[in-house]
Amino acid sequence: MNIKTFADLDLDKSIQKALLAENYQTPTPIQAQAIPHLLQGRDVIGSAQTGTGKTAAFALPILHQLATKPRRAQTGTPRVLVLSPTRELALQIAESFKTYGQFVHYRQAVIYGGVSQHSQVRSLDRGVHVVVATPGRLIDLLDQGHVQLDQLEAFVLDEADRMLDMGFLPALKRIIRELPEERQSLFFSATLSPKIMELTKQLLNDPVTVSVDPPSSSVDMIDQRVAFVEHGGKRELLKNLLEAPDVERAVVFTKTKRSANTVAEKLLRQGIRATAIHGNKSQNARQRALDEFRRSRVKVLVATDVAARGLDVDGITHVVNFDLPLEPENYVHRIGRTGRAGAEGMAVSFCSAGERRELRAIERLIGRRLLMVNGEPQPENGPTSKDDRSGNRQGNPKSKPRRNRWQSSGPSKNNSAGNSAGKRKRRRVKSNNGERQNVKPKG
Numbered sequence: 001m002n003i004k005t006f007a008d009l010d011l012d013k014s015i016q017k018a019l020l021a022e023n024y025q026t027p028t029p030i031q032a033q034a035i036p037h038l039l040q041g042r043d044v045i046g047s048a049q050t051g052t053g054k055t056a057a058f059a060l061p062i063l064h065q066l067a068t069k070p071r072r073a074q075t076g077t078p079r080v081l082v083l084s085p086t087r088e089l090a091l092q093i094a095e096s097f098k099t100y101g102q103f104v105h106y107r108q109a110v111i112y113g114g115v116s117q118h119s120q121v122r123s124l125d126r127g128v129h130v131v132v133a134t135p136g137r138l139i140d141l142l143d144q145g146h147v148q149l150d151q152l153e154a155f156v157l158d159e160a161d162r163m164l165d166m167g168f169l170p171a172l173k174r175i176i177r178e179l180p181e182e183r184q185s186l187f188f189s190a191t192l193s194p195k196i197m198e199l200t201k202q203l204l205n206d207p208v209t210v211s212v213d214p215p216s217s218s219v220d221m222i223d224q225r226v227a228f229v230e231h232g233g234k235r236e237l238l239k240n241l242l243e244a245p246d247v248e249r250a251v252v253f254t255k256t257k258r259s260a261n262t263v264a265e266k267l268l269r270q271g272i273r274a275t276a277i278h279g280n281k282s283q284n285a286r287q288r289a290l291d292e293f294r295r296s297r298v299k300v301l302v303a304t305d306v307a308a309r310g311l312d313v314d315g316i317t318h319v320v321n322f323d324l325p326l327e328p329e330n331y332v333h334r335i336g337r338t339g340r341a342g343a344e345g346m347a348v349s350f351c352s353a354g355e356r357r358e359l360r361a362i363e364r365l366i367g368r369r370l371l372m373v374n375g376e377p378q379p380e381n382g383p384t385s386k387d388d389r390s391g392n393r394q395g396n397p398k399s400k401p402r403r404n405r406w407q408s409s410g411p412s413k414n415n416s417a418g419n420s421a422g423k424r425k426r427r428r429v430k431s432n433n434g435e436r437q438n439v440k441p442k443g
Contacts, residue, residue, distance in 0.1 A: 076146055080152070083133060109130075113134060142175075190332075251302075
């Protein structure tokens with residue numbers, strides 16, 4: 001079946017009306033391939049990167065079933081369960097259901113940890129058709145008897161690879177034991193590792209596999225660059241980058257929570273509206289930071305990898321890897337925050353001398369070497385001089401380095417101490433047996 005528009009899909013009129021209201025006309029490849037199978041009741045394995053529209057790929061057929069086969073909501077007994085690895089992603093999935101199902105009569109609840117369960121239990125008690133949940137809080141409510149899964153009709157496991165990375169496999173097995181045997185199962189993951197394929201055997205019955213883009217491939221619409229800069233020059237380089245007129249909304253990724261706070265505070269002192277989001281912040285603080293970013297009250301969101309997936313904000317023009325990720329796959333998820341829905345985007349990665357190994361791992365994963373920020377290819381053997389580390393031209397050592405708005409203001413102050421130490425001469429003395437030997441100077 002040749003799917004060119006949403007009108008070509010046999011979706012309920014209430015859903016078509018919602019798509020029209022949101023001006024959604026053309027399905028993405030994952031939607032065009034998965035939705036027909038899901039409407040037929042088949043189990044589906046979907047392999048697609050973030051930003052490819054996979055939430056709508058499972059939400060639309062589920063809402064179609066709720067619209068065409070209405071049933072009164074029952075206390076704590078959902079018809080649909082969607083499992084998500086993070087609170088942020090769970091909230092965004094629930095928001096997508098709300099958007100696509102705005103003309104469908106159904107009830108949903110969002111269940112996640114880090115906040116009081118009181119309002120979540122109250123939503124379940126009122127009756128619910130769809131539950132979007134993170135594993136930990138869902139198990140808590142299962143154990144307390146607030147939710148039962150024996151009447152479940154559809155089960156969705158989203159971001160399965162992220163689930164395993166976060167150590168949720170025991171929780172997943174616990175939840176799977178509560179599911180009825182007769183159900184439709186939908187399984188979405190950016191990568192399909194052997195562990196994930198083993199999990200699909202427990203979950204799915206004669207599934208159809210839908211794959212869009214090779215696993216771990218980067219988004220073609222994103223202009224990916226690298227800036228060679230030592231750690232001491234990263235903050236000044238970041239400031240110069242973010243002050244460029246084409247930077248409208250940016251996400252900056254750091255390796256640690258402390259660094260995220262420090263970078264955000266530094267940007268604020270420099271007059272750039274920024275806020276930080278990471279795992280140590282409360283759920284309310286994290287949600288407040290996301291809302292400020294979505295409403296353009298802040299220009300820059302500084303985040304750890306907790307936001308690498310599930311951060312679905314329109315109009316992110318730039319992603320900056322202030323620190324390179326230890327796992328190269330996280331690079332793909334990070335830069336996927338920009339260049340969404342066919343828009344262009346820019347991703348700039350800062351690389352210090354100590355991060356060369358991480359850069360090469362990323363380049364092996366994406367299958368190409370990143371250009372430097374000034375558009376030139378990297379030196380074959382990597383940067384070797386101070387000028388090269390800042391992304392300047394090579395060649396005549398007497399020529400002045402080429403500067404641009406991406407570069408740091410210069411080498412670290414610590415270099416002077418290191419150079420003076422290196423200039424100390426060794427003195428030669430005679431040993432007891434008459435042979436000469438080198439002796440390091442004192443001090």
